[in-house]
Every structure is written in structure tokens, then in C-alpha cells.
Amino acid sequence: MTTLQYLIRLITYRTRLYVFNALAWSIIYLVPIVPGLITKEFFDSLTGSGSLKMGTWGIIALVLGASVGRVVVIVLGFITDVQFRFRMGMMLRRNLLQHVLKQPGARAIPVSPGEAISHFRDDVDQSEEAASWSVDVFGLTCFAAVSSYILVGIDLQMTLLVFLPLVVVVSVAQLSTSRLQKYRAASRESTSRVTGAISEMFSNVQAIQVAGAEERVIERFRQFNDDRRRTMLKDKLMGEALNSIFANTVNLGTGLILLVAGQKMQSGSFTIGDFSLFVYYLTFITSIITNVGTFITHFKQMGVALERLLTLLQGAPARLLTLKDTLYLRKGHDEELAEVAAGSVASDAAGPLRALEVSGLTYRFPETGRGIEDVRLQLKGGSFTVVTGTIGSGKTTLVRTLLGLLPKDEGTIKWNGRVVQDPGTFFTPANSAYSAQIPRMYSDTLRNNILLGQREEDGALEGAIHAAVMEYDIEHLQHGLETMIGPRGVKLSGGQMQRTAAARMLVRDAQLYVFDDLSSALDVETEQKLWERLFESRGDATCLVVSHRRAALTHADHIIVMKEGRIEAEGTAEELLRTNETFQELWSGDERAKG
Ligand SMILES: Nc1ncnc2c1ncn2[C@@H]1O[C@H](COP(=O)(O)OP(=O)(O)OP(=O)(O)O)[C@@H](O)[C@H]1O
DSSP states (O other): OOHHHHHHHHHGGGHHHHHHHHHHHHHHHHTTHHHHHHHHHHHHHHHTSSOOSSHHHHHHHHHHHHHHHHHHHHHHHHHHHHHHHHHHHHHHHHHHHHHHHHSOGGGSOSSOHHHHHHIIIIIHHHHHHHHHHHHHHHHHHHHHHHHHHHHHHHOHHHHHHHHHHHHHHHHHHHHTHHHHHHHHHHHHHHHHHHHHHHHHHHHTHHHHHHTTOHHHHHHHHHHHHHHHHHHHHHHHHHHHHHHHHHHHHHHHHHHHHHHHHHHHHHHTSSOHHHHHHHHHHHHHHHHHHHHHHHHHHHHHHHHHHHHHHHHHHTTSOGGGGGOOOOSSSSTTHHHHHHHHHTTOOOSOOOOSOSEEEEEEEEEEOTTTSOEEEEEEEEEETTOEEEEEESTTSSHHHHHHHHTTSSOOSEEEEEETTEEOSOHHHHSSTTTEEEEOSSOOOOSEEHHHHHHTTOOOOTTHHHHHHHHTTOHHHHHHSTTGGGOEESTTSBOOOHHHHHHHHHHHHHTSOOSEEEEESTTTTSOHHHHHHHHHHHHHHTTTOEEEEEOOOHHHHTTOSEEEEEETTEEEEEEOHHHHHHHOHHHHHHHHHHHHHHO
16 A cells, blocks of 8 residues: 555545535635635735725724634634544554554564554554645645636736745755755654663672673763754754744745835825735745645555554455444444443353364464474363473473464364364453563452452352462552552562463363463472362363463373474373383473472
């Protein structure tokens, strides 16, 4: 999609509103024609070269009327502009969000969350800005056409002599704004390097001191500051020079008119009224050139914004951005939200799990070409299966691909013999629950971090806390379950976070529980307790556990050993201890780690 096509699609999202907006702004830009003509007539009547019948009060009434009329249309214009802009922005953000939410969880956004927020905020704003400025171009063109017609009618030679040099000066100045933008980008970049360095220094004070690197760090900081000083100076100098050119063009033009008009006025071919009209339109005509320039700049920036927004689509068709749909995430979402709030809706429950079969499951990370290859596994209902293997062998990739958090390249997943078409939406409660290798906590109470919006059923929270061996930790927190945790609260230890994530998972009823390296940060005793309690409390649920720890392996009905993205061996711990070298090493490695 080109920038122009993008602009057209944005405009046609609400064509009527856009046309109305364009009409309002065309009128706003055209209204000053009237006071100009009145002023001309007034001066001509004073010098006797024209006759104005309405008298001084009539003129004042006309000028006032035109001004009030303009104010009213400006208010209308802002209303239509705001309506148009916000609808367009909401449409873009809704489409982006809808796309991101449909993506497999682990690959929903291809950039850091901070960058994604800036795409949602700044790039959408930039697109709005360009579409909104395109309206001004209509109005300005209308004004330029009508005023040129009037001025040329009065004196063609004067019009050309005065406005051509001005158009050249302002256009050249406008063209150099692209250089100004380059300077501005460079000064922003250098400023963000300086602030980045400050934040790195503050967060790494200890590391800097331990390495005795104070001098070198300060030297680097000084270089960043020097660079910032240079780029800021260029930016400011260029900015001020352009500002003064724009600010003085009207004075320059008035001077030109005075020079050229003197002779003509003497000969009587140019009246005082004509002079006043030229000076009056001068301001508006110079602002036309700068405003058209501003639109061109916004249009260029819109092209950059479009490119950045497309990165969020990760190769999906660009037209997804401007899909003309109603402004809900999904149709009928109001009723659905109401039901969810009442706790009555879960995902489509597929019923008790009797068998989960996976065949040919493959996912390769595009960046490294690594991942998993042709994985086949079977989980019987109620079984406890452990996936183990060396570091980087593909354990996490396997569970994430199975759960639809990564988009499988190939393979089939069957739940009770029926193919799961969209694992990402299927493997959610009440079918399945998952705790990730690195749990995420929110700045909220511990209770809310576990429940994550779920309604508190009788005893479910207590049961989950007990199974996750968290009761002791909660007793020792100052406000128990109401303690604020996360980035802006109490910092939980790695083991506490893992157990909070386990409780979060267990508080949800599910047929299949998937644990990724749940116990890696736990001491031996807590880990033993955790697996025992889980084993007791899971009821009929099926468990798929990623771990290389003995406490988990000894509970397993079935163990899968991964190596370099493929299943190397399968069996019980006893069988594998006899037959598989990788498993023997993992088993004895865990023993050494304990020792
Ligand atoms: N985001 C990613 N981008 C590119 N390659 C990745 C990514 N995540 C993992 N990989 C690669 O995929 C392979 C499998 O990684 P995975 O995280 O599944 O291993 P693992 O067995 O879970 O390891 P660990 O025990 O350290 O958690 C590794 O070679 C890894 O380098």
C-alpha cells in the first residue's frame, strides 16, 4: 500500500464526515476574502475613487458579521475535524489491536512493548495529522484561486511582481524544513542516548563500581553530551532562521508592494483600496505556502508511520490496517463482556480429555532456524508426562507450539481424536491452563495476581494456594493476600513468583495443566512438597510438565527426552536410566546440583 492509497483509505473510512469537514474548512479559509474587499471599498470611498453607500456603521457591521460568521464556522470545523480524526484513529488502533490479539501469544508483537506502544500512539497520531491537514489544502487552494482572480483583475503586473518573489522565498524556506527535520531527528536521537546512558548508570551503579569503570563511564557520557550539544545547536539555529524568514515575509511583501505601487498610485492606476487589499491578502497567501508545506511534511511522515505500523502486522496484508468495521473488538462484545463479568462464560469446553495426540509438530524460529522438528507424542487422560532434555533442546518451544503460543509450521494436534484447528483459542481454560517459564506479575494485590479477573469460587483460591505451597509465604507477607506485589510493590523471590504462577493456573479448572519449568527456583523441600500436593490435588486432570528435576521426574508416568529439537527417547524413569545417556546425565546432574 502506498502512502497515497493509505491516505485515501483513511479518508474514505468516513467519506461524508470528511467532505463535511473539507467544506467547513474551505469556508473558513474563504471568509477573509470578504473583509479584504470591504476594506478596499472603504479606502477607495475615502479617497473618492469609489463609492460605498452603506456608511461607516454599515462597514463595521459587515466586518463584524464576517468575523462572527468565521468564528462560528471555525467552531463547526473543529467539531467535524475532531470527530473525523478520532474515528480514524480509533479504527486504526482497533484494527491493530485486533490483529495483535489474534497472533500467537509468544509472537504477538515483533518489537518491545515500549516500541509497540509508540506505534499505537505516535504513528496513529501521525496518520491522523496528515489526513486532517489534507482538508486544509482544499480550503487554501480555494482561497488562492479566488484571491488570485481578484488581484490579477486589479493589476496582473503587481500581482506577479509581489507574489512571485515571495512564493520563491517561502518555498525555498519550506524545502529546507526537510533538512531541519534531519537535524531534529539527530538531536532527538542524541538526547535519547544521553537519557538512556543516565538510566543505565543509575541501574548499574554497583556493576560500575565493582568494575572500577567510573572514569570510562563518565568519559562515554561526556561524548554523548558533546554530540548532543552539536546536534541541538544545528537544530536550534536552523529552526530560528526558518522562523524568522516565515515571520518576516509579510513585512517583506508589504515593502515590495510599497516600492512598486508608489509610481502606479501617482499615475492613478492603483488606488489606496487596491493597496490595502494586496497587503490584507498577503498574510493569507504566505500562510498558504507554509501550510501546504506543512501538509507535505505530514504526508512524508505518514509514509514513515505506515511502514512502522506495518511491522506490527508481521507480514499480514496492509489493508487489515484500514478495514472498515464497526468499532468493537468483536460483534456483540457488550453482551459477551457482561456475561464474562458475571462469570458465566468460559472458552468452548471440549469435555474431559481422554487422549491428546500430537504428530509431526514443527516450529522453527525465523531468526535462528532452530526450534522443534517432527515431534510426535501422546498424552493419556489423567497421565503425568514430563518433557526433559538439555538446555536449548526445544522443551519450551514444544509446549508453546502445542498451546498455539507459537504458530506451528507443520503438524496436527488431536483432542479426543478431533483435530484442534486453532490451538491458540482452544488451549485456554476450561480445556487447558499453563504456567510459563518466566512468570509475569502485575502491580496489584497478590490475590488479584492469582485470580486475574476470575470470580472467587468457594475454596478454589485456598485450594490453589495450598497446592502451590504458598500458605507459608502469605502468612509472612504484611498484608497477606492483599499485599501489593509486582513492579510497584513487594518484590517476590523467583520461587515465590513461580508458585504464584502455579496458583494462578490451578485456581482455574482445566482438563490439561501445562507447567514449564515450574520448580527451577525452588529449594528441594518446597519442590518435593509442591509435586506431591499437585499430584494429590489434580484429580483427573492431565499434566504436561517441562522439568529436568528429579522430584518431577520421579512422579512421571511417562518421560520424553528432547535433544536438538527432536524427541530422542521416551519411557519411564527406570527404562530411560538404563537406555538413554542424555537422561542419565540429567538425572545425575540434578543430584550433583543438590549436593
Ligand atoms: N525467540 C527465539 N528466537 C530465536 N530462536 C529461539 C528463540 N527462543 C528459543 N530459540 C532457539 O530455539 C531452540 C529451543 O529453545 P527452547 O527455549 O525451546 O529450549 P529449552 O529446551 O526450553 O531450553 P531451556 O532449558 O534453557 O529453557 C534453542 O536453540 C534456542 O536458541
